[in-house]
Amino acid sequence: MLSDFIEIKHKDHPKQQLKLSTIWLRDHCRCEECFNHTTKQRLLDLTKLPKDLRTSNVSEKEGGKILVQWSDGHKSEYSFQWLWKSQVQNLVPKTPMKSWTKSSIEKEDYANIPFNDLLNSEDSVKQVVESLITYGVAFINKVPPTTDMTEMAIRRMFPIMKTLFGEMFTFQDNPDHADTAYSKDFLGSHTDNTYFTDAAGLQTLHCIFHNGKGGESSLVDGLKCAEELKEKNPKAFELLTKVQVPAEYIDEDKEQHHYHSGPVIRLCPVTGLIKQFRWNVYDRAVMDTIPQEHMPEFYEAFIEMIKIIENEKNRWLFKLTPGTIMIFNNWRVLHGRESYTGIRKMTGCYVLHSEFVSKAKSLDLM
Numbered sequence: 133m134l135s136d137f138i139e140i141k142h143k144d145h146p147k148q149q150l151k152l153s154t155i156w157l158r159d160h161c162r163c164e165e166c167f168n169h170t171t172k173q174r175l176l177d178l179t180k181l182p183k184d185l186r187t188s189n190v191s192e193k194e195g196g197k198i199l200v201q202w203s204d205g206h207k208s209e210y211s212f213q214w215l216w217k218s219q220v221q222n223l224v225p226k227t228p229m230k231s232w233t234k235s236s237i238e239k240e241d242y243a244n245i246p247f248n249d250l251l252n253s254e255d256s257v258k259q260v261v262e263s264l265i266t267y268g269v270a271f272i273n274k275v276p277p278t279t280d281m282t283e284m285a286i287r288r289m290f291p292i293m294k295t296l297f298g299e300m301f302t303f304q305d306n307p308d309h310a311d312t313a314y315s316k317d318f319l320g321s322h323t324d325n326t327y328f329t330d331a332a333g334l335q336t337l338h339c340i341f342h343n344g345k346g347g348e349s350s351l352v353d354g355l356k357c358a359e360e361l362k363e364k365n366p367k368a369f370e371l372l373t374k375v376q377v378p379a380e381y382i383d384e385d386k387e388q389h390h391y392h393s394g395p396v397i398r399l400c401p402v403t404g405l406i407k408q409f410r411w412n413v414y415d416r417a418v419m420d421t422i423p424q425e426h427m428p429e430f431y432e433a434f435i436e437m438i439k440i441i442e443n444e445k446n447r448w449l450f451k452l453t454p455g456t457i458m459i460f461n462n463w464r465v466l467h468g469r470e471s472y473t474g475i476r477k478m479t480g481c482y483v484l485h486s487e488f489v490s491k492a493k494s495l496d497l498m
């Protein structure tokens with residue numbers, strides 16, 4: 133049975149033909165005995181199948197169904213379209229990502245939803261999540277500028293991730309944490325939590341007070357930067373998908389020492405699409421993951437990427453004012469800020485990538 137294949141077609145879909153592994157087909161039987169439809173979990177024990185299991189009859193039924201009779205007497209019914217969509221060569225993203233530059237994003241239809249609409253309509257939630265998949269960014273406007281109201285807006289869509297910075301965090305120029313974010317300094321484009329095994333999937337930032345100058349926010353599309361590098365220098369691109377770049381966060385007073393290595397560009401091994409862009413030049417740890425003989429080519433690729441990220445045509449710069457929450461995909465979009473004067477208070481939080489995926493899947497967007 134393990135080496136058998138079976139050809140399947142259906143008259144409703146004359147252009148489609150499938151060649152399926154017999155064991156795969158049986159493993160995907162969705163009858164009550166093989167699959168619990170309440171819990172959506174598998175029940176079938178593959179080790180209990182007879183060694184010589186074969187299909188004894190396959191027939192096309194009305195409504196795009198396929199009926200399979202098995203040599204052990206079991207019967208399975210499948211939807212042909214479901215079988216079709218379940219094949220690696222037919223996997224297509226439900227909501228494709230669209231890469232952007234500074235000049236293109238300003239013309240795009242990314243979500244910018246009033247707080248009240250978000251609270252009152254499911255469709256507004258969907259627009260935000262869709263925008264986060266397509267562009268990696270969305271905004272909520274007319275939010276009362278407090279941490280509590282920011283929390284309310286985010287909890288409307290996602291649970292909040294707890295980290296060493298707390299759940300909701302409010303930061304300004306003070307030494308609360310050993311990090312440049314807690315200063316008035318310029319912050320170049322980066323993704324957060326490069327030192328976590330599971331970096332936050334989303335980050336939200338809301339400027340709730342500023343009485344000085346500067347402090348503009350910047351966003352850069354990591355997807356665009358990766359595409360640009362691939363186009364200009366495929367060898368450098370390939371290196372940045374492979375070399376493990378170590379990062380760490382050390383706060384001795386709080387007994388924190390987070391450490392993680394991963395590539396700058398993590399590709400999905402199934403689709404080849406970019407899964408995660410991981411970039412923070414400040415939080416890099418000692419580069420000890422490749423031998424010295426490979427350092428020159430790594431640094432060449434890394435510096436080329438810095439130049440793309442810092443290119444003004446990729447950097448979308450704008451001033452966040454009290455009332456607007458910016459949400460971005462921390463696995464894709466880099467953020468930063470200009471230096472500033474005066475008092476500036478930012479509030480926000482992180483969301484687990486897994487929760488983002490869960491919401492997107494519940495809304496049938498992923």
Ligand SMILES: C[N+](C)(C)CCCC[C@H](N)C(=O)O
Pocket residue numbers: 297301303311312313322323324325326412414415
């Ligand atoms: C957002 N918040 C102000 C709480 C923390 C900022 C941490 C930034 C840090 N260097 C990192 O890359 O993760």
Ligand SMILES: O=C(O)CCC(=O)C(=O)O
Pocket residue numbers: 313319324337349467468469478
């Ligand atoms: O202060 C800001 O606007 C951004 C801070 C930042 O980059 C961060 O929290 O990671």
